[in-house]
Amino acid sequence: MDFSNQLFAYDNLFSDEQLDIPAAKIFQVSELSIVSGGEIVTHTQQCDEITFVVSGSGTVFSENKADHLCTSQVHYIKKGCIHQILADKNENLRFICIGFTVNENHNIFRMYNSTFENKRYCTVPDNRSIKTLSELLIREFYAWDEHSIDSVNRYMEQIIVALCRILSGQSGSPQGELYEKNSSNLIVYRTLRYIDREYIHLKSVQEIISALSYSDSYLSHLFKEKVGISLKSYLMQKKIAHAIELLKTSRLSIEEIATYLNFSSAHSFRRAFKLHTGQVPSQIQNQKAENVPY
Numbered sequence: 001m002d003f004s005n006q007l008f009a010y011d012n013l014f015s016d017e018q019l020d021i022p023a024a025k026i027f028q029v030s031e032l033s034i035v036s037g038g039e040i041v042t043h044t045q046q047c048d049e050i051t052f053v054v055s056g057s058g059t060v061f062s063e064n065k066a067d068h069l070c071t072s073q074v075h076y077i078k079k080g081c082i083h084q085i086l087a088d089k090n091e092n093l094r095f096i097c098i099g100f101t102v103n104e105n106h107n108i109f110r111m112y113n114s115t116f117e118n119k120r121y122c123t124v125p126d127n128r129s130i131k132t133l134s135e136l137l138i139r140e141f142y143a144w145d146e147h148s149i150d151s152v153n154r155y156m157e158q159i160i161v162a163l164c165r166i167l168s169g170q171s172g173s174p175q176g177e178l179y180e181k182n183s184s185n186l187i188v189y190r191t192l193r194y195i196d197r198e199y200i201h202l203k204s205v206q207e208i209i210s211a212l213s214y215s216d217s218y219l220s221h222l223f224k225e226k227v228g229i230s231l232k233s234y235l236m237q238k239k240i241a242h243a244i245e246l247l248k249t250s251r252l253s254i255e256e257i258a259t260y261l262n263f264s265s266a267h268s269f270r271r272a273f274k275l276h277t278g279q280v281p282s283q284i285q286n287q288k289a290e291n292v293p294y
Contacts, residue, residue, distance in 0.1 A: 021153040023106050023160065028099035031138050034058070036092055040085040047099045048116075050163065051075040051085070052126065052134045056093040059086045062121035069093070069123065071201060074130050076163065077121040096134045100156065108160055115164040122167070125211045128197055129162040187212075188226045191219065192234075199238035203262045205231045240276045243269070247284040254281045 018025035027047040031054075034040065042061070051060070057070040061084040062077050069075060069085075077083055079101070087093035102112045137155040140148050169190075194212060195202070202208065208231060209216050223231050239261045246257050258269035273281050 018101075019152075021149060021156065022103065023108060023153050023156045024100040024102045026098070026100050026152070026156070028097060029137060029141055030097045031094075032097060033092055033094040034085070034087040036087055037089045038087050038093075040083075042082060042084040045077055045079050045081045045083050045099075047079050047101050049077050049083070049100075050098045050130070050134075050159065051077075052096045052098075052130050054094040054096060054131075056091045057088045058093040059088070060084070060123065061086070065121070067123040069095075072126045072128075072131060072198065073123055074126050074163065074166070075121070075123045076116070076119070078116065078119070081120055096138055098134065098137070098156075098159065102160060106157075108157055111164050112160055115167050119167075124163075124166055125194070127162075127166055127193070130159060130166075133159045133162060184222055184226065187214065187219070188223060191223055191231070192227070195231075195235055195238060199235055200242065200261055202235060203264070205235060208235070236272055236276060239263075240273060243273060243281065244277070244284055247281055248287065254285070257281070 018027055020026075025047075028049075032040075051069075051074070053069050053071050053073050053075075055071050057068065060067050060069050060075050061082075062075075063082055067075065085093070085095075102109050133155050137152060137159065140151045140155065191208065191212060195208060198211075205220075206216075209219060212219065220231055223234070227234060229237075243257055243261060246252055246260070247254075250257075252260065254269070255266045258266040261269070263269040263272070270281060273279070277284075
């Protein structure tokens with residue numbers, strides 16, 4: 001792999017003799033950061049691969065299809081596909097890459113084969129499970145010892161199952177009432193869970209619509225009907241509640257809090273804060289105790 005346009009790369013390659021664990025044969029577990037405008041050059045996949053985006057954004061090319069990748073998204077591609085990753089020009093792209101082949105005699109193979117039998121590649125939003133498990137997996141390689149093989153095997157099993165579950169939920173596969181795609185309660189539940197996890201990073205309601213793949217009008221109407229407030233109001237309530245906590249317990253400036261919560265400017269943050277609380281941020285900030293930890 002060409003590392004010339006990468007800021008850093010922690011690479012475990014097992015191309016000659018794969019790391020053979022009960023769940024799978026592992027070809028690669030890597031943590032990479034590509035400079036803005038840099039790329040992982042076009043290549044043919046030698047194994048199945050999962051890419052989890054830690055931060056930044058870019059474009060992934062799978063066969064003849066281009067998908068935009070951003071933070072907390074997962075890309076899957078099957079062995080034999082043509083593959084390329086290109087970082088956006090305005091920011092670096094950091095990701096964890098896991099190359100593997102599931103062992104046919106393992107009990108997760110049936111689930112895996114059924115899920116990906118007709119999928120050569122796909123990009124899906126994470127539900128936090130892939131993020132957590134990928135980070136634990138890469139950490140195990142950093143701190144390798146006599147217990148690591150067992151840990152790596154458990155993390156790989158869970159990563160594969162988690163990805164299968166994400167795809168089953170999105171495709172509406174008949175796996176019980178929980179996965180009924182037309183269940184309005186499930187749709188609202190997924191929306192609430194997504195906002196509760198990602199509100200810090202979200203800049204607009206449209207990002208929620210895009211991530212969950214529902215129509216704008218349908219999801220907005222359904223959410224308002226079931227929850228009693230609009231998507232925009234719920235998202236803003238989460239941001240403002242977190243802002244109040246930061247104003248009371250941290251030494252971050254108002255401008256820093258606005259940036260952290262992904263407001264377009266400190267002015268828009270102050271305006272939204274006043275609209276939702278009836279106060280300006282500085283009033284809350286002045287109420288905090290004198291001895292606040294950094």
